[in-house]
Amino acid sequence: MDPDRRPAFGRRGLLLGAAALGTTAAFGAAPAGAAVPGFPEFRHLKTALDKGALAYNPTDELIFPSIRHVAGRVRNPLGAWYMYYAPHDAPGGICLAYADSLEGPWKEYSANPIIPRTWSPHYSVSHVSSPHALWNDADGRMYLYFHGENTTTRVATSTDGRTFDYGGTVLTTAMLPSDVTEASYARVFPHPVQSGVHVMLFMGNQAGTRKIFIGWSHRLASGWQFKPQPLISPAAGENGQLSGAHYWSQGGGGHVVYHAGDGNIRVARVGTSFDREEHLGVLYDSASTAPDNGRAAAPSFAEENGRMYMFYEAGQRSATNIAVARA
Numbered sequence: 558m559d560p561d562r563r564p565a566f567g568r569r570g571l572l573l574g575a576a577a578l579g580t581t582a583a584f585g586a587a588p589a590g591a592a593v594p595g596f597p598e599f600r601h602l603k604t605a606l607d608k609g610a611l612a613y614n615p616t617d618e619l620i621f622p623s624i625r626h627v628a629g630r631v632r633n634p635l636g637a638w639y640m641y642y643a644p645h646d647a648p649g650g651i652c653l654a655y656a657d658s659l660e661g662p663w664k665e666y667s668a669n670p671i672i673p674r675t676w677s678p679h680y681s682v683s684h685v686s687s688p689h690a691l692w693n694d695a696d697g698r699m700y701l702y703f704h705g706e707n708t709t710t711r712v713a714t715s716t717d718g719r720t721f722d723y724g725g726t727v728l729t730t731a732m733l734p735s736d737v738t739e740a741s742y743a744r745v746f747p748h749p750v751q752s753g754v755h756v757m758l759f760m761g762n763q764a765g766t767r768k769i770f771i772g773w774s775h776r777l778a779s780g781w782q783f784k785p786q787p788l789i790s791p792a793a794g795e796n797g798q799l800s801g802a803h804y805w806s807q808g809g810g811g812h813v814v815y816h817a818g819d820g821n822i823r824v825a826r827v828g829t830s831f832d833r834e835e836h837l838g839v840l841y842d843s844a845s846t847a848p849d850n851g852r853a854a855a856p857s858f859a860e861e862n863g864r865m866y867m868f869y870e871a872g873q874r875s876a877t878n879i880a881v882a883r884a
Contacts, residue, residue: 593824593837599867599882604848605663606879613669616644618877621687622868624859630692631718639718641688648674649684651703659861679723682706689744700777704741712778724778734785737761746804758802767798789825792836801855816854848872848880
């Protein structure tokens, strides 16, 4: 389900650096009985792409899917749905696949990578990865957030979702406390009630522990401010190292879904003002068999014909693929 509505911060919230935030998206739960009451149950359906058949697959790893419905939005769409994804290790490269249905078949775009690790004169880095796409009705453009290096999150914009203009740097570790050494894996969502502000959920590596941080802006490509304290830190049983955060808007919102070091996708209640941190448990329990092989991460959600789907990063690092689960 595309996050089409827009956010806003109260004045007091902006001063405090936390703010009254929220967002839209659609998510799900575990493959064998949801552990978190009130959340749907997702079961693994298939892998989205055949890695062996891809023309661009430099490292045999695919991560961080971002699903967007583009029919009636972008110019001359290749299909009804676009999926952005990337390898992680160098050289990385932001890639695109398209389909007319969420269940596929998904086809690789012939000109991948659509954003490479060198974009003269803007940057030249070892890799770019973790794409997150957001369609903005106000200006009819797709905003694509991605990292490269791990210290920097960038944005590019497009009217067709395939050819992009560079929009600049939106986040670096210099904007965060000095002990935060990574600022990547960002996803951006609009507020479900008020207008004028977007919220960014991202991973910060703070003194060796990866946590979920939060930022906000009145503009999508600039003006971002960031709360110095983490929004979500690892809890007991999560095995440290959190990433891949996605806002949960259903049922009144106020939740964040993320993956933890234990290999599972989990959920925490943060409230619509992002002023709480209540770890609720496992939302999707990764299978020990392929393609999960004990790790499910970086969920992205969409709805089609009344059915909810979760696209996620399946498998251990350096051998990942994009998998699909269905509620």
